[in-house]
Amino acid sequence: MPFIPHTPDDVEQMLGAIGAKKIDDLFDEIPKELRIESLSGIPDALNEMELGRLMSARAAQDGMPINFIGAGAYEHHIPSAVWAITTRGEFYSAYTPYQAEASQGTLQLIYEYQTMITSLTGMDVSNASLYDGGSAVAEASLMAIRTHRKSKAQRILVPTTLNPAYRKTAVATASGQGVRFEEVACPKGYLSVADLEKYKGEDITALVIQQPNFFGVLEDVDALTDFAQANGWIVIGSVNPTSLGILKPPGEWGTKGADIACGDCQPLGVPLSSGGPYAGFLTAKMDHVRQMPGRIVGRTVDLNGKQGFALTLQAREQHIRRGKATSNICTNQGLLVTAATIYLSLVGPEGLARVANECHARTNELVAALTKIKGVKLAFDKSRFHEAVLLLDRPVAPVIAELARRGIVGGLDLSTDYPELGNALLVCATETRSTADIKAYADALADTLKAASRAA
């Protein structure tokens, strides 16, 4: 019996202590007609060797293509130390730090994480994580509604330049509480003050700005932040943490800084892993701390006056406030925060700036190489960071399929979410893409487009 240590002797002794004859007797309070005999749909057990063969075959099946997609999940170099330490049993198999004295490792780590992520985003306070960048937009919006004492309408402006998966997640998560997410169309590929003029004087609670935006284009965050705050709107910045090695953080946008920052920690030491687990971050100005959902760690002292760490401000959370909690979140993404904290400690301020710099350089190199090809042009002529939208002279899906056959994951087809752009492809090159990788992509794409042209 895998993972169950009991010998028949053990079972006999234990039943004796209980006063039962067989294990089945222990279920005698359960109505007989509910008890199942067999789970015929479950296959026989595999031992670890057999299991290893199965999973290795499945993983090999998916190959190792060269990746050029970003769109909210980014491939970066992950130092070996990150997961060697994160998968230590003391981090991996520990529980939420409710018994603080037995969890000082996790608690101190979260305190260090809170310090790093608040500084990176230019804010004052952070929580211990949310599920991902999409739900973080929802939680930030709900937080803005709780904080904004005057606004009644619960209207959140979301530009179409915000990651569409984030928008959809925010709607699915928060509309049940009456939150209305209104899309602001951005046909030029970025949000401008002109796009917001029509909301002047209306009861809007908050504006979400993504930087860089979903297309990789850099938004004019200062003008947008000042305009929004002049109208009494709360400003939420959804940001990529790698980019903050080079870009101005939300806390420094405009004259007063954004009020709330959110995003995903995935670029910080967390592998792509087919989609998760990642970790959402949420930071804010100190004024808003009591409206912040999720766990928060504070430093305090023990009975002897020695420094220690504990969960604090728990009265906001579900296990105390129940129906009136700031959120129902309980388990969050602790292990990924561990990885992100170790990653940030290894890169430091200079390393992070270098990573950001190289991502930008590689994307510029990629764009230059691909736009040399006939039938490929750049969509938006504006400053960008680390991602770009290309326009092809033909539908994108078959091109992506052909590139995949050649071992290249070429980018994201935007035509489902942004049909108005035409044949649009979102591409990204991080510091992990070498010049040889980029040349391989360019050659494959040129070949693909030529072959299709010939066939046409």
Add this chain to the structure above:
Amino acid sequence: MAMQKHPEKIIFEYSRPGRGSYAQWPTLKSESPDSAVGDIPVALRRKSKPLLPEVSELEVVRHFTKLSQLNFSIDTHFYPLGSCTMKYNPKACNQYAMLPGFLNRHPLAPEANGQGFLASMYELQEMLKEVTGMQGVALSPMAGAHGEFAGVAMIRAYHRARGDLARNEIIVPDAAHGTNPATATMCGCVVKEIPTKDDGDIDVEALKAVVGPNTAGIMLTNPSTCGVFERRIKEVAKIVHDAGGLLYYDGANLNAILGKVRPGDMGFDVIHMNLHKTFSTPHGGGGPGAGAVGVSARLLPFMPIPVVGKDGDKYRWLTEKDLPQSIGRLSAFMGNAGVLLRAYIYMRMLGREGMHRVGEFATLNANYLMARLAKAGFEPAYPGRRASHEFIITAKKQKDELGVSAMDFAKRLLDYGFHAPTTYFPLLVPECLLIEPTETESKEALDGFIDAMVAILKEAESQADLVKSAPHTMTVRRLDDVRAARQLDLTWKPAAA
């Protein structure tokens, strides 16, 4: 016990300007770290240096290794936290979930390149359907509370689709986990609480009084948070269904009945499972979890997307187009993929017979502990009942007579090398300790725990102060929670120059 005894500095205290883990940094093609960003307007560029450590690689490794040694964990300690199912996390789950083919795959890469991963997800859906008796499973909710949210949202969507807009009340027992009423509120519902009787079952008469045309549904855990099986569950299901409401099952206690009873057979319309409890994915110091949901036939159209589907022998994601009435997308991608892979691996290693054994041995261990602790002088909260996979003992007598509380017992257990059970939950049993051993603990581990509890009971009688001021042997004594909340110190700041 080779635990770190001394406190560890905060990482920033190791920082020195110019120090760094150079092997991890990209090599620059020119002198400055931001040579390529000249094409970005200066106004958008960072001027302030972020507060990140400037330390060598060894310092990072040593610091975080030492921090890990300040933790209790399943790998190092018996961890009988009720309601949390702290069972062994098999190393194989981690090893094979982190194979490069899975680890390096972008979630938006073409599905043709993801058939191995998708096959595993599809089979996980099928196995979870089988063990729970439900008709459909969606994997994207990222924690139990997230699964609860999906479940209640589906219930609401179901009623609205039928034009029944008045149904906005969710019934919740007073013993329910706090996420239940919090979730109901998040879905725009009104919470109606019903009491639990002294024998641990919910008050069925109170339930009859509160159901009506506004009832959207009821949220139940079975076995309940009191550690006992809800014996009148079929009657409860009938009452709620007859009133037009749906039944939601909080799967936090699924470990008690895995392989013995199926929520679908009990009459539940929608359930969430905590894969990080029942299916042994790691707790990670606070996540990541996975709160997969299972639904009956009438809720299939509302499942959160994406769900894995099969066309012939090809797997693909089903999205908004396939499920137009879906409650929507709860994750920017598809949920905690790596966690789901670990759950899949665990279920394959248990196999059919292994599933049956989980419920059996979890229940055996809990009943053994309860019987022996009762004999040793502790007071079970529901003495006439079988324990499920967990049980409650109340320290009310010790509090009243000796001034020693459940909290004090919990803290003193740390000195004996055991993580404390869950304390003060459920709220309706005073001074409670909710104890869940799980099936992966040996009889010796349980006996060691019993010995420690007996020793602490003796200490409570003769040296109460020792227990009341515990722990004594950890790196810190009891922490000042009041100060932590009144004098907020949430980030480290460099000393003023």
Add this chain to the structure above:
Amino acid sequence: MSNNIPADLKYTKSHEWVRTLANGNVEVGITDHAQGALGDLVFVDVPEAGKTLKVGDAFAVVESVKAASDVYAPIAGSVVEGNPALGSQPELINSEPYAGGWIARFKPDGAPQGLLSAAEYQAHLASEG
């Protein structure tokens, strides 16, 4: 459990006390029993001036380490002011629940109704057990 119940005040079943001031306004706080049950207070969310309330509306939140409770309006009226001292000294509610720990002052809509006398509140506490 601390159970000081001044005879000259009125009370509610949800553990608020009410004092009528000389100018006709009404001062409200939570009782000694309530502050004892909550434990050391760490934060109080006092209402802003001008807010109008019906009987039973939640108008403040008192937060300790282990609990956060709503405080309910015992009378209908409008808020004149919240106690400004509670921002930096929430512990005043613990040390002086009936004096320095007052939470808000109201201008009442008519005479307060349905409140308990000190004796009735005492009996209510005894029955709650």
